[in-house]
Every structure is written in structure tokens, then in C-alpha cells.
Amino acid sequence: KAGVTQTPRYLIKTRGQQVTLSCSPISGHRSVSWYQQTPGQGLQFLFEYFSETQRNKGNFPGRFSGRQFSNSRSEMNVSTLELGDSALYLCASSLFGGLADTQYFGPGTRLTVL
Amino acid sequence: DQQVKQNSPSLSVQEGRISILNCDYTNSMFDYFLWYKKYPAEGPTFLISISSIKDKNEDGRFTVFLNKSAKHLSLHIVPSQPGDSAVYFCAARWGGGGADGLTFGKGTHLIIQP
Numbered sequence: 001k002a003g004v005t006q007t008p009r010y011l012i013k014t015r016g017q018q019v020t021l022s023c024s025p026i027s028g029h030r031s032v033s034w035y036q037q038t039p040g041q042g043l044q045f046l047f048e049y050f051s052e053t054q055r056n057k058g059n060f061p062g063r064f065s066g067r068q069f070s071n072s073r074s075e076m077n078v079s080t081l082e083l084g085d086s087a088l089y090l091c092a093s094s095l096f097g098g099l100a101d102t103q104y105f106g107p108g109t110r111l112t113v114l
Numbered sequence: 115d116q117q118v119k120q121n122s123p124s125l126s127v128q129e130g131r132i133s134i135l136n137c138d139y140t141n142s143m144f145d146y147f148l149w150y151k152k153y154p155a156e157g158p159t160f161l162i163s164i165s166s167i168k169d170k171n172e173d174g175r176f177t178v179f180l181n182k183s184a185k186h187l188s189l190h191i192v193p194s195q196p197g198d199s200a201v202y203f204c205a206a207r208w209g210g211g212g213a214d215g216l217t218f219g220k221g222t223h224l225i226i227q228p
């Protein structure tokens with residue numbers, strides 16, 4: 001079974017631009033979560049989608065948004081990029097997003113904002 | 115305020131010996147705990163988890179211990195092998211909403227010396 005895939009793997013943008021990242025979950029998984037990893041803050045939860053609905057959201061500004069499609073694939077969008085948005089963005093999928101459901105992570109998208 | 119803390123940024127252990135990685139948490143609402151391992155340029159990989167109703171869970175060379183009264187958990191790796199060199203993240207979640215994200219510690223870089 002293929003793992004979680006994320007595209008693109010690397011991205012360079014300039015301040016003020018917007019960016020869209022893509023995540024394809026493991027086949028059969030319906031929950032997709034997004035995380036941001038930075039050296040200063042570590043791994044932080046952005047949001048989680050299940051059945052095309054955002055179920056939970058972390059403490060990030062509204063510039064960060066996402067969506068999920070009927071095939072469970074998910075996209076994350078960051079508008080009006082800031083230098084501090086430079087980070088590794090990780091996507092994780094699980095069967096139903098339940099408490100004991102293991103979250104499987106993709107390799108991440110490395111975003112650099114200049 | 116960090117709810118999950120890994121106070122040792124790095125740990126060096128000789129091959130064949132026991133590695134003990136520690137994690138403290140402050141939120142008493144957490145009721146499920148996990149350990150993830152991360153190699154450079156890869157996403158975190160799930161290692162082992164423990165429910166708050168247990169105090170120990172074993173899987174091969176990996177054992178996680180939970181002390182709820184002290185809000186402390188630890189990961190024991192016995193015996194340590196060179197391939198165990200990686201960054202280890204402690205994570206926690208609570209089951210109230212069933213769909214919340216993982217709260218991660220900042221990680222401990224484990225180095226296994228030959």
C-alpha cells in the first residue's frame with residue numbers, strides 16, 4: 001500500500017505570494033491532518049479534515065486554510081506569505097482520525113519564503 | 115505555553131545499551147500518548163503508543179512507561195542499535211473531541227555511538 005504523498009517536496013516563494021500544497025492520504029484513510037514544523041516552535045497542528053469537513057483547527061491565523069476532496073485528497077493554502085511561514089509542512093492521514101488511530105506522515109513540503 | 119516538553123534536546127548512548135527518552139506534559143486532559151521517530155528529510159514514523167488507562171506498553175525493543183500522577187512518560191529502547199539514531203518526538207492528544215491534532219514535544223536527538 002502506498003504511503004502518504006505530498007507535492008511539491010520543495011517550494012520557494014516570495015513574501016506576499018500565496019501557495020497551495022497537496023497531500024494524498026493512504027488509500028482508505030479518510031482523515032487528513034496538517035502540521036507545521038519550524039526550528040523554534042517544533043511540530044504544530046494546523047487543522048484536520050474528515051469527509052471534506054474541517055473538524056478541528058489549531059492556533060494559526062486565517063491565512064492558513066485547507067480543503068478536502070471526495071477522494072480524501074487534501075490541499076493546504078497559505079495566502080499573503082510571510083518570512084515566518086518558512087517551514088516544513090507535514091500531512092498525516094489516518095483511518096477515521098479517532099483517538100487511537102495511528103497517524104501516518106508524509107515526507108513533507110519544504111517551503112522557503114524569501 | 116508548551117504542553118508537552120522534552121527537556122533533553124540530545125542524548126548520546128552506546129550501541130547495545132539502554133536508551134531512555136523522557137517526556138513531561140502539563141495538560142491533564144491528555145489521554146493518549148505516542149512516540150514518533152524522524153530521520154532527516156522524512157516525515158515522522160509512528161513507534162509506539164499508550165493509553166492513559168495503562169502504565170506500560172511494549173513492542174519489541176521499545177517500551178513506553180506512563181506515570182499519570184507525575185505527568186511523565188518515557189521511551190526505553192533496549193538494546194540500542196545504530197539505526198535508532200534519529201530525532202524522537204513525544205506526542206499527546208485528548209479524546210474529548212475525538213478529532214484534535216497531536217500536540218508534540220520539540221524532540222530529542224538520539225545518537226547511538228558504536
